[in-house]
Amino acid sequence: MNRLRCFGFALMAALLTGCNNNPYPAGATSENTLFNSFDGRSPRYLDPTSSYSNNEAVYTFQIYEPLYGYHYLKRPYELVPKTALAVVQPYYLAKDGKRLPENPPADTIAQSVYEISITPGILFAPHPAFAKDAQGYYLYHQLTREELGEKRSPWEFENLDTRELVAEDYVYALKRHASPRVAAPVFGVFSEYVIGLKEYGKTLRDANQQLLKGLPDTLRDKPFLDLRKYELAGAEAIDKYTLRIRIKGKYPQWKYWMAMPFVAPMPWEADAFYAQPGMSDNGLSLNQWPVGTGPFMMTEYVQDRRHVMQRNPHFRGEDYPCAGSAEDEKAGLLADCGQRIPFVDTIVSSIEKEAVPQKEKFKQGYLDVPEIEQTSWGVALRVDMEDSEDVRRLYEQRGFKLPQTTDISSSYLGFNWLDPVVGQGDTPAQQAKNRKLRQALSIAIDWEEGYTSIFRSRGGEAAHGPLPAGLFGSRHGTVEGHNPVTHKVVDGVVVRRSVAEAKQLLAEAGYPNGRDAVSGKPLVLNYDFGSALTPDVKPGLDWMVKQFAKLGVQLEVRATDYNQFQDKMKKGQQQIFTWGWLADYPDAENFLFLLYGPNAKAKFDGENASNYENPEYDRLYRRLQTLDDGPDKQRLIDKMVTLLRHDAPWAWGYFPYAALAFQPWVYNGKPGLMIRDMAKYYRVDPALRVQKQAEWNRPVWWPVLLLLGLGVVLVALTRRSYSARERATARSPIDQAKAQVVQR
Secondary structure: OHHHHHHHHHHHHHHHHHOOOOOOOOOHHHOOEEEEEEOOOOOOOOOOOOOOOHHHHHHHHHHOOOOEEEOOOOOOOOEEEOOEOOOOOOEEEOOOOOEOOOOOOHHHOOEEEEEEEEOOOOEOOOEHHHOEOOOOOEOOOOOOHHHHOOOOOHHHOOOOEOOEOOHHHHHHHHHHOOOOOOOOOOHHHHHHHEOOHHHHHHHHHHHHHHHHOOOOOOOOOOOOOOHHHOOOOOEEEEEOOEEEEEEEOOOOOHHHHOOOHHHOOOOHHHHHHHOOOOOOOOOOOOOOOOOOOOOEEEEEEEOOOEEEEEEOOOOOOEEOOOOOOHHHHHOOOOOOOOOEEOOOOEEEEEEOOOHHHHHHHHHHOOOOOOOOOOOOHHHHHHHHHHHOHHHHHHHHHHOOEOOEEEOOEEEEEEEOOOOOOOOOOOOHHHHHHHHHHHHHHHHHOOHHHHHHHHOHHHOEEEOOOOOOOOOOOOOOOOHHHOOOOOEEEEOOEEEEOOHHHHHHHHHHOOOHHHEOOOOOOEOEEEEEEOOOOOOOOHHHHHHHHHHHHOOOOEEEEEEOOHHHHHHHHHHOOOOEEEEEEEOOOOOOHHHHHHHOHHHEHHHHOOOEOOOOOOHHHHHHHHHHOOOOOOHHHHHHHHHHHHHHHHHOOEEEEEEEEEEOOEOOOEEOOOOOOOOOOHHHHOEEOHHHHHHHHHHHOOOOHHHHHHHHHHHHHHHHHHHHHHHHHHHHHHOOHHHHHHHHHHHO
């Protein structure tokens, strides 16, 4: 009987426990914590010199502080100081080293010099790399493998300390881009502009070879390469708080690079600490355990499972912005004006390998934000609402916030300039013919239909050129900014030109009704697509084929895996293709360089995937690189865009929507692809979260009661069977013999 009682109690406990579907420990959701998720794998690089991926930016921008950042609310994006006292303008030097007057002609500028004052009193997050003994010696800079032991986190060291941020930390950060010990994806770009950086790379390679001389190539624990020993001409600390960076010529876009983690400060102590024996084997490196001055620090890192960032106790604090638009005020984004940030104490990121459970946890209230860095979640949830009135009612009842905008990214269809049919053409007559073909196809592809009505989860606004809204020089969204090649204005409204107009252009190109006027053969074009033909992508490909079919043109889809597609693009073997771009920084140059001739992918392995080349456009682009925002730059951009619309190297595609998803207890959420340090602005109401989670996840008791009833019946039947067996066992041998006689 005792066993039966235990079984019943265990069954009841299991059933009651199963009613609680909260994935977090008891009481966790009542704390001042932001819960979100990540899919795939843990970030590969959290070292700011190496990191260049979206899934890494979730952490790097919360932990590190470049010199500059972006105003959280203002659009177009506006640079603001972070650790710097101010966003500075450079002064210019001539070839003889003499200082030039303000606004000199670009061709007279040999150097642009940025002198940036660092805010005094900024401290790094606590870390064992800074810990010293009473005599001032570093406690953990001469560790043996035995002394390191099994430590796998900085928090396992007994002593932690901090120190003040100084200008030399930024010099050290720039030097690391030339280090042979560090994966540095923008070294090529930086070495073209930072004076002496390319030569510094050779210096460090020689020094590294000397350090490793006589050591095995497979050695994991290499002697520390101390960059402080070698001077970099283009970066120096004038004094404790003043940084000087020297740039070749005039390059106004450099100010935007100083808002990225590539120029985040790096204390030499952290570099030295992680270079010690056994560190890499124990998972101790900047790629797992960053050392920064930002509002948060990594306190838990479980590979491919869970990452936790907590408030940096040494962070000085900032004021929530008070400047914003009328729309921002209406959305409540100015309610926290002047309040000290960050608001949350902890950020918990847990892995979710599939989108369905990820969405369900958000709907249940167990994710405050599905994924911090993904702007597609809000779009997908909006589509859910449009497709079902019941879903709309549920989402509205629960108060989900789904702010949406278009941002500085683009998705386009490109024509390969090297192709004889859709490319530039060899003769003036062929060039005119090919241009009209591209223009006709650009009209026929109805991006408004495809990406506002059909493929809404990947939706956006039809593009009229290469520049999305939010950039200086862009005229997107205005009547005067429409593309006259593909659209026209009717009664003050911009509409796409008709298929009949496209067919007229096609006939002028020599393909009436989609057939070659000379041979009579149908025009067949090839669409190179960088993915296998899965059910997910097939509807989009079918739609694209139909767009060409409007003109009688046959489109053959050549689908390959992405690696093969990339190889084909590098060799210039594609004909028509789709690709996209997400801005590195909010400047028109970062989009217009996608069509700059010397940036061609096939010839120079650049980002000009269409291999477009127009000498006049290239000349204007070189001028653009030297211009500051203003009327001259606007006029130049207008000329460049006009050339591109006429040549039509792209069918301009669309600018994707960016939409985020927030629970009703999360405040201050605003989409912004340039805003990567967004977590410090988010405010959470834990009490409301606990209340809503309880309301949205009320247990359904009848299945439990039914199972309990079944359990009671099972216990009763078991007891009855057990009692009968006990009685049978208890009968005496004489009784058993009598029973056998009776049976006979």
